[in-house]
Amino acid sequence: GEDVEQSLFLSVREGDSSVINCTYTDSSSTYLYWYKQEPGAGLQLLTYIFSNMDMKQDQRLTVLLNKKDKHLSLRIADTQTGDSAIYFCAESFLLNAGNNRKLIWGLGTSLAVNP
Amino acid sequence: GAVVSQHPSWVICKSGTSVKIECRSLDFQATTMFWYRQFPKQSLMLMATSNEGSKATYEQGVEKDKFLINHASLTLSTLTVTSAHPEDSSFYICSARSSGSGNTGELFFGEGSRLTVL
Numbered sequence: 001g002e003d004v005e006q007s008l009f010l011s012v013r014e015g016d017s018s019v020i021n022c023t024y025t026d027s028s029s030t031y032l033y034w035y036k037q038e039p040g041a042g043l044q045l046l047t048y049i050f051s052n053m054d055m056k057q058d059q060r061l062t063v064l065l066n067k068k069d070k071h072l073s074l075r076i077a078d079t080q081t082g083d084s085a086i087y088f089c090a091e092s093f094l095l096n097a098g099n100n101r102k103l104i105w106g107l108g109t110s111l112a113v114n115p
Numbered sequence: 116g117a118v119v120s121q122h123p124s125w126v127i128c129k130s131g132t133s134v135k136i137e138c139r140s141l142d143f144q145a146t147t148m149f150w151y152r153q154f155p156k157q158s159l160m161l162m163a164t165s166n167e168g169s170k171a172t173y174e175q176g177v178e179k180d181k182f183l184i185n186h187a188s189l190t191l192s193t194l195t196v197t198s199a200h201p202e203d204s205s206f207y208i209c210s211a212r213s214s215g216s217g218n219t220g221e222l223f224f225g226e227g228s229r230l231t232v233l
Contacts, residue, residue, distance in 0.1 A: 035224075042121075042208055042224040043159075088158065103149075103222070107158040 006089060006106035013114050018076040020109045022089035027070060029091035034063065034074045037086045037108070046074070046087075084113045118142055119211050121225030128199055129233055136194045136228045138209030144189035145211035149222065150182075153206040165192045199232045
């Protein structure tokens with residue numbers, strides 16, 4: 001079945017770059033997402049990439065997709081303390097012809113940014 | 116971006132009582148809403164997919180009679196935890212998809228509702 005895996009923890013120094021990795025098993029996904037969850041809060045969509053792209057850049061965020069290896073990464077440049085949060089990757093599948101989608105989630109990577 | 120609001124944010128109830136959580140899309144119409152459950156330090160677990168005007172589709176292992184979902188309008192879905200027990204204590208999150216999100220199927224999430232059953 002579908003599965004998404006992420007490393008659970010990442011610790012970086014303020015100002016450094018952070019790279020959060022994600023692997024998935026099903027190659028039929030259409031979109032892959034990165035969500036951010038701050039403590040006690042809901043999820044915020046950070047960025048997404050369509051499955052026929054291999055890179056997307058959005059300000060400090062760079063998403064790389066390697067479809068052959070089924071590997072997705074999120075790079076945060078100049079990481080700040082405000083970036084400390086849990087980052088979830090998710091892949092999206094079409095459920096039916098009505099364009100309903102299902103998301104399969106990773107367990108989340110807890111990013112700690114040290115001053 | 117679009118706003119999804121959940122209410123209540125926190126609820127504490129006695130074992131055996133029922134609790135209703137509301138999920139509203141404030142500035143868009145949501146034909147589809149999703150209900151998730153999140154345990155501490157774990158990922159989101161999809162409980163059910165709710166389509167306006169029809170019965171919800173529950174994921175395997177989720178009890179329909181335990182977690183009642185109603186999606187009576189394009190802006191409101193409710194989750195009722197019936198006869199709550201301490202093991203139902205969790206963080207419940209809803210999300211909604213705007214028709215304006217096009218092919219990305221972007222989901223907008225509520226703030227979550229933390230349920231504690233004593």
